[in-house]
Amino acid sequence: MASPATLPISNPQSESQPPIATPAFRNFLSRLNATVRHGLSQRRPWLELIDRSAFSRPDTLSEAASRIRKNFSYFRVNYVSLLALSLALSLLSHPFSLLVLLSLLAAWLFLYLFRPSDQPVVVAGRTFSDREILGILVVSTIVVVFLTSVGSLLISALLVGLAVVCTHGAFRMPEDLFLDDQEQASTGFLSFLGGAASSAAAAAAPVVSTRV
Numbered sequence: 001m002a003s004p005a006t007l008p009i010s011n012p013q014s015e016s017q018p019p020i021a022t023p024a025f026r027n028f029l030s031r032l033n034a035t036v037r038h039g040l041s042q043r044r045p046w047l048e049l050i051d052r053s054a055f056s057r058p059d060t061l062s063e064a065a066s067r068i069r070k071n072f073s074y075f076r077v078n079y080v081s082l083l084a085l086s087l088a089l090s091l092l093s094h095p096f097s098l099l100v101l102l103s104l105l106a107a108w109l110f111l112y113l114f115r116p117s118d119q120p121v122v123v124a125g126r127t128f129s130d131r132e133i134l135g136i137l138v139v140s141t142i143v144v145v146f147l148t149s150v151g152s153l154l155i156s157a158l159l160v161g162l163a164v165v166c167t168h169g170a171f172r173m174p175e176d177l178f179l180d181d182q183e184q185a186s187t188g189f190l191s192f193l194g195g196a197a198s199s200a201a202a203a204a205a206p207v208v209s210t211r212v
Contacts, residue, residue: 028114043077055171068169079165086161090153097150104144108137 058064072079091098111121112133121128128136145151 039077039080043081044075046078049075049078049168049172054173056173058170064170067172067174068166070174071169071172074174075169079169082165083158083161086164087154087157090157090160094149094153097153100144100148100150104141107140112137 058067091101112130115121117130121133145154
Protein backbone atom coordinates (compact mmCIF):
# COMPACT_ATOMS: atom_id res chain seq x y z
CA MET A 1 0.00 0.00 0.00
CA ALA A 2 1.44 3.32 -1.11
CA SER A 3 2.12 5.85 1.62
CA PRO A 4 0.03 9.01 1.49
CA ALA A 5 1.63 11.93 -0.24
CA THR A 6 3.23 14.47 2.06
CA LEU A 7 1.97 17.98 1.59
CA PRO A 8 4.69 20.64 1.65
CA ILE A 9 4.35 22.96 4.60
CA SER A 10 6.02 26.33 4.39
CA ASN A 11 7.80 27.71 7.41
CA PRO A 12 6.64 31.26 8.07
CA GLN A 13 10.02 32.12 9.59
CA SER A 14 11.84 31.04 6.44
CA GLU A 15 9.82 33.44 4.29
CA SER A 16 11.58 36.50 5.60
CA GLN A 17 10.49 39.85 4.34
CA PRO A 18 13.03 42.42 3.19
CA PRO A 19 14.31 44.03 6.41
CA ILE A 20 13.90 47.55 5.08
CA ALA A 21 10.39 47.18 3.60
CA THR A 22 8.52 48.33 6.67
CA PRO A 23 5.69 50.86 7.11
CA ALA A 24 7.99 52.98 9.29
CA PHE A 25 10.57 53.24 6.50
CA ARG A 26 7.93 54.12 3.92
CA ASN A 27 6.56 56.73 6.30
CA PHE A 28 10.09 58.07 6.77
CA LEU A 29 10.60 58.41 3.01
CA SER A 30 7.21 60.06 2.60
CA ARG A 31 7.85 62.59 5.37
CA LEU A 32 11.36 63.32 4.14
CA ASN A 33 10.21 63.79 0.56
CA ALA A 34 7.40 66.14 1.63
CA THR A 35 9.75 68.19 3.83
CA VAL A 36 12.39 68.54 1.12
CA ARG A 37 9.81 69.51 -1.49
CA HIS A 38 8.34 72.10 0.86
CA GLY A 39 11.80 73.47 1.62
CA LEU A 40 12.77 73.70 -2.05
CA SER A 41 9.52 75.52 -2.79
CA GLN A 42 10.85 78.37 -0.62
CA ARG A 43 14.01 78.69 -2.71
CA ARG A 44 14.67 82.15 -4.14
CA PRO A 45 15.33 82.58 -7.89
CA TRP A 46 18.97 81.92 -8.66
CA LEU A 47 19.11 84.99 -10.92
CA GLU A 48 18.20 87.09 -7.90
CA LEU A 49 21.03 85.44 -5.98
CA ILE A 50 23.64 86.37 -8.60
CA ASP A 51 22.30 89.80 -9.61
CA ARG A 52 25.55 91.62 -10.36
CA SER A 53 24.01 95.05 -9.87
CA ALA A 54 23.31 94.22 -6.20
CA PHE A 55 26.93 93.54 -5.24
CA SER A 56 29.17 96.04 -3.49
CA ARG A 57 32.03 95.90 -1.04
CA PRO A 58 30.99 96.48 2.60
CA ASP A 59 32.63 99.47 4.28
CA THR A 60 33.01 97.88 7.72
CA LEU A 61 33.00 94.44 9.32
CA SER A 62 29.77 95.26 11.15
CA GLU A 63 28.10 96.08 7.84
CA ALA A 64 29.36 92.80 6.37
CA ALA A 65 28.01 90.88 9.38
CA SER A 66 24.65 92.64 9.04
CA ARG A 67 24.48 91.78 5.35
CA ILE A 68 25.33 88.16 6.03
CA ARG A 69 22.60 87.90 8.67
CA LYS A 70 19.94 89.45 6.39
CA ASN A 71 20.98 87.41 3.36
CA PHE A 72 20.94 84.23 5.46
CA SER A 73 17.32 84.93 6.34
CA TYR A 74 16.34 85.55 2.73
CA PHE A 75 18.48 83.06 0.78
CA ARG A 76 18.65 80.32 3.42
CA VAL A 77 17.36 77.54 1.13
CA ASN A 78 19.71 78.59 -1.65
CA TYR A 79 22.62 78.64 0.77
CA VAL A 80 21.78 75.17 2.09
CA SER A 81 21.63 73.98 -1.53
CA LEU A 82 25.12 75.40 -2.12
CA LEU A 83 26.43 73.59 0.96
CA ALA A 84 24.83 70.36 -0.25
CA LEU A 85 26.41 70.88 -3.67
CA SER A 86 29.82 71.40 -2.08
CA LEU A 87 29.44 68.16 -0.10
CA ALA A 88 28.19 66.26 -3.16
CA LEU A 89 31.08 67.40 -5.36
CA SER A 90 33.63 66.50 -2.67
CA LEU A 91 32.15 63.04 -2.18
CA LEU A 92 31.83 62.37 -5.92
CA SER A 93 35.49 63.27 -6.35
CA HIS A 94 36.35 60.72 -3.63
CA PRO A 95 34.33 57.58 -4.49
CA PHE A 96 35.80 55.54 -1.63
CA SER A 97 34.64 58.06 0.98
CA LEU A 98 31.21 58.15 -0.67
CA LEU A 99 31.01 54.35 -0.57
CA VAL A 100 32.00 54.30 3.11
CA LEU A 101 29.34 56.87 4.04
CA LEU A 102 26.64 55.09 2.03
CA SER A 103 27.58 51.78 3.68
CA LEU A 104 27.40 53.40 7.12
CA LEU A 105 24.01 54.92 6.35
CA ALA A 106 22.71 51.60 5.03
CA ALA A 107 23.94 49.86 8.18
CA TRP A 108 21.99 52.29 10.39
CA LEU A 109 18.85 51.86 8.28
CA PHE A 110 18.96 48.09 7.76
CA LEU A 111 20.39 46.96 11.08
CA TYR A 112 18.80 49.32 13.58
CA LEU A 113 16.42 52.14 12.66
CA PHE A 114 13.98 50.29 10.41
CA ARG A 115 14.74 46.65 11.10
CA PRO A 116 11.65 44.82 12.37
CA SER A 117 12.04 43.90 16.02
CA ASP A 118 11.17 40.26 15.30
CA GLN A 119 14.14 39.85 12.94
CA PRO A 120 17.32 39.54 15.02
CA VAL A 121 20.77 40.07 13.55
CA VAL A 122 22.63 36.74 13.40
CA VAL A 123 26.29 36.59 12.35
CA ALA A 124 28.22 33.29 12.34
CA GLY A 125 25.54 31.68 14.50
CA ARG A 126 25.63 34.43 17.14
CA THR A 127 22.57 36.60 17.76
CA PHE A 128 23.31 40.25 18.52
CA SER A 129 21.00 42.24 20.77
CA ASP A 130 19.73 45.68 19.87
CA ARG A 131 22.05 47.30 22.39
CA GLU A 132 25.05 45.52 20.89
CA ILE A 133 24.03 46.58 17.40
CA LEU A 134 23.61 50.18 18.57
CA GLY A 135 27.01 50.15 20.26
CA ILE A 136 28.72 48.76 17.17
CA LEU A 137 27.06 51.36 14.94
CA VAL A 138 27.97 54.25 17.24
CA VAL A 139 31.60 53.15 17.47
CA SER A 140 31.75 52.62 13.70
CA THR A 141 30.32 56.09 13.09
CA ILE A 142 32.86 57.70 15.43
CA VAL A 143 35.73 55.85 13.76
CA VAL A 144 34.59 56.74 10.24
CA VAL A 145 33.88 60.42 10.95
CA PHE A 146 36.72 61.29 13.31
CA LEU A 147 39.52 58.79 12.67
CA THR A 148 39.55 58.50 8.88
CA SER A 149 39.91 60.85 5.91
CA VAL A 150 36.12 60.87 5.52
CA GLY A 151 35.71 63.28 8.43
CA SER A 152 38.34 65.70 7.13
CA LEU A 153 36.74 65.55 3.68
CA LEU A 154 33.32 66.46 5.08
CA ILE A 155 34.75 69.29 7.20
CA SER A 156 36.74 70.74 4.31
CA ALA A 157 33.71 70.60 2.01
CA LEU A 158 31.57 72.36 4.61
CA LEU A 159 34.25 75.03 5.14
CA VAL A 160 34.47 75.67 1.39
CA GLY A 161 30.69 75.93 1.17
CA LEU A 162 30.53 78.26 4.18
CA ALA A 163 33.26 80.44 2.69
CA VAL A 164 31.28 80.82 -0.54
CA VAL A 165 28.06 81.53 1.36
CA CYS A 166 29.66 84.08 3.71
CA THR A 167 31.45 85.84 0.83
CA HIS A 168 28.19 86.14 -1.10
CA GLY A 169 26.31 87.27 1.99
CA ALA A 170 28.87 89.97 2.76
CA PHE A 171 28.96 91.45 -0.74
CA ARG A 172 25.26 91.09 -1.67
CA MET A 173 23.36 94.26 -0.73
CA PRO A 174 20.14 93.22 1.06
CA GLU A 175 18.30 96.54 0.70
CA ASP A 176 16.03 95.17 -2.05
CA LEU A 177 15.16 91.98 -0.16
CA PHE A 178 11.90 91.79 1.77
CA LEU A 179 10.41 89.07 3.98
CA ASP A 180 6.76 88.86 4.92
CA ASP A 181 5.68 88.24 8.52
CA GLN A 182 5.29 84.48 8.09
CA GLU A 183 8.77 84.13 6.60
CA GLN A 184 10.29 86.27 9.35
CA ALA A 185 8.76 83.99 11.98
CA SER A 186 10.40 80.95 10.39
CA THR A 187 13.74 82.45 9.40
CA GLY A 188 16.93 80.70 10.24
CA PHE A 189 19.73 79.15 8.27
CA LEU A 190 18.80 75.62 9.29
CA SER A 191 15.04 76.07 9.62
CA PHE A 192 13.89 73.67 6.93
CA LEU A 193 16.69 71.24 7.77
CA GLY A 194 15.29 71.16 11.29
CA GLY A 195 11.91 70.27 9.80
CA ALA A 196 13.45 67.40 7.87
CA ALA A 197 15.23 66.15 10.98
CA SER A 198 12.05 66.29 13.06
CA SER A 199 10.12 64.44 10.36
CA ALA A 200 12.78 61.74 10.22
CA ALA A 201 12.78 61.44 14.00
CA ALA A 202 8.99 61.18 14.09
CA ALA A 203 9.05 58.42 11.47
CA ALA A 204 11.77 56.44 13.23
CA ALA A 205 10.46 56.93 16.78
CA PRO A 206 7.95 54.01 16.76
CA VAL A 207 10.66 51.56 15.68
CA VAL A 208 13.37 52.87 17.98
CA SER A 209 11.03 52.94 21.00
CA THR A 210 10.48 49.19 20.70
CA ARG A 211 14.22 48.61 21.11
CA VAL A 212 14.73 50.66 24.26
